[in-house]
Amino acid sequence: MTITLSIPDTDAENLPLEEQAYRRLRQALVEGVFAPGEKLSIRRIAEALGTSPMPARTALRRLATEQALDALPSGTVLVPRLTRAAFQEVSAIRAELEPLAIRLAASRVEAGTLDALAAVVAEQDAARAAGRPELCLQKDREFLFGLYRRAGAPMLLGMIEALWLRRGPLFWGARWIVMGSPPEAAHRHGAILAALRRGAGEEAALELKTEIERMTAFLSGALQFQGDAAIPRPTRARG
Amino acid sequence: MTITLSIPDTDAENLPLEEQAYRRLRQALVEGVFAPGEKLSIRRIAEALGTSPMPARTALRRLATEQALDALPSGTVLVPRLTRAAFQEVSAIRAELEPLAIRLAASRVEAGTLDALAAVVAEQDAARAAGRPELCLQKDREFLFGLYRRAGAPMLLGMIEALWLRRGPLFWGARWIVMGSPPEAAHRHGAILAALRRGAGEEAALELKTEIERMTAFLSGALQFQGDAAIPRPTRARG
DNA sequence: GGCCAGGCTTTGTGATCACATTTTTACGGC
DNA sequence: GCCGTAAAAATGTGATCACAAAGCCTGGCC
Structure with missing residues (x-):
């Protein structure tokens, strides 16, 4: 079950990978690319982004901090289902x-x-x-x-x-x-x-x-x- | 020049180190423990917290994301000087x-x-x-x-x-x-x-x-x- | 004395690894 | 056929390491 991460590219090439990952995920989020309830695992996002898990991990945590993503007690993050x-x-x-x-x-x-x-x-x-x-x-x-x-x-x-x-x-x-x-x-x-x-x-x-x-x-x-x-x-x- | 990080302890013992670091820094911030303009380096905070640099890094990034800390282009974060x-x-x-x-x-x-x-x-x-x-x-x-x-x-x-x-x-x-x-x-x-x-x-x-x-x-x-x-x-x- | 160049230190970034926990899968019993 | 349990896969966390860039201090030159 591979996800198709049609995350739009950000222009900035020399930015830290973490920042690029963050922006791409952010953009994908406002555009409604992800399904609510979809689980976003570190390794999967990393693979989709073509990086090591590290930048993906940081980016996902940042998103969870601003409540753009929900965090399970286990640490897994998922796209929020808005009540x-x-x-x-x-x-x-x-x-x-x-x-x-x-x-x-x-x-x-x-x-x-x-x-x-x-x-x-x-x-x-x-x-x-x-x-x-x-x-x-x-x-x-x-x-x-x-x-x-x-x-x-x-x-x-x-x-x-x-x-x-x-x-x-x-x-x-x-x-x-x-x-x-x-x-x-x-x-x-x-x-x-x-x-x-x-x-x-x-x-x-x-x-x-x-x-x-x-x-x-x-x-x-x-x-x-x-x-x-x-x-x-x-x-x-x-x- | 060692800083005295009188960061208040959080009750939760079994939370991830990163979360503990995040909360302690957050608490210290609202209480005005840090001087505006003070640079918060990953390794220094990690040492003050008694952990590896990893949890400190994540916590500082999260704080910077919610603009509770300023981030220099180099990646260094510092306590904001409010204009x-x-x-x-x-x-x-x-x-x-x-x-x-x-x-x-x-x-x-x-x-x-x-x-x-x-x-x-x-x-x-x-x-x-x-x-x-x-x-x-x-x-x-x-x-x-x-x-x-x-x-x-x-x-x-x-x-x-x-x-x-x-x-x-x-x-x-x-x-x-x-x-x-x-x-x-x-x-x-x-x-x-x-x-x-x-x-x-x-x-x-x-x-x-x-x-x-x-x-x-x-x-x-x-x-x-x-x-x-x-x-x-x-x-x-x-x- | 001021300014700049050099090297040294410190810093953030990212990769890799080990480990504990969670989650899924499959199998066996009811 | 359904459910609970155990094995297996996957996941998040945190530590350590390597590296490049930034910052800093010192020493020499003008």
Whole structure:
């Protein structure tokens, strides 16, 4: 039973192997590459990465530390199965931190950046219209994090990333689900940009908070949480 | 130059060495045992802990991952020197997350817990009156985290802990500083408890937010930030 | 006296090994 | 056929070693 680790390459070639492993796993996690509940063993990841077990071990421990992975008492780490409560907790935190990031970014963002972000929104709409959910999700990340980066708050950025990391596995095999989201839940990015152009950071923040809350409500209903611990409907079994 | 690592012992005896190392370092960090800017080398920490470098290495990497420690490009980790901007960033995040924890706790906390917490507040007041700043800080933590734990939100709790971890080194050699805090900045714990007894979670949250903001304003003035990167006034040099 | 070059020390990284524990697998009994 | 037990495979942990890079100190040169 070999797993297909289609972990995207990171550009940095001269970084420590451990750091590369960490980033690749991280990226794979937000993209929902791993199935929730999947066990990630040190030696297996190491083999998939083509290194000795050491870098894999460190990377997995780091991920477990930021709760992007669950750790069994035995030390084995696995992709978390988000419970409904955990999903709502992540959402509640996002609804506080991400608007904060917007407020901080509001006073620093320049018109040029806003133009670039408007282009990303257009690309997302196009992806949605073209029925390409994974591209749609990617553009969504690109837009929001493009904004968050402008907040000039590295710790806040790291914490938001950690939240997305935790939420990532939810989209495993269920990336399609964003396509069904109601128009009033998405499509608020334009409103955020408009508010920022007016210099109304508070309004932009509120706009985002509303978006997060609506998306949370939608996903809470759309995702299948099995019993107390679980997951979206997989489209197919893993090979 | 040997450092005196008065790292407090953790009860758990049968935990992995790495976990023990992690917890001890973490505890030392929130308590402000380490001087900001102090370099923490793997081998030195390992020696102080009485283990091989391996557990120390993992623990330090984990701490660096949650930004409780800074990592130089060379890989060396050191206790962060909080800039004024970083301090205010931590405070801004706290002002969002900790009130959220209070709101969540409000609907779950029982009268018995509130009574126990009232006792802690009394102990803190006594410590303040007795001129024991470190005990005062300890009771402060005990009160707030006792409340946060009742929120039933493990991720949120972990993130708040991470924030305190980052703020810890600020109090190195400056624990006395809490003694000078103005009455209107502290002493709000009683008001928080009162609001919770009334079932007014929102009020309690607002009360805490105000406390954090006032304390931040006070500390921003009271702490000496050297240039762009730095610290409180140390009371004495390290031996 | 200040500055730079040299070598020495210390540091982090990564591999390999040994060991105890957990988890899986297979077999035998009920 | 099902379940419990024992053997076997796999797993995490921690120690030790080798190596390269970074840091540091010293000595010599301008």
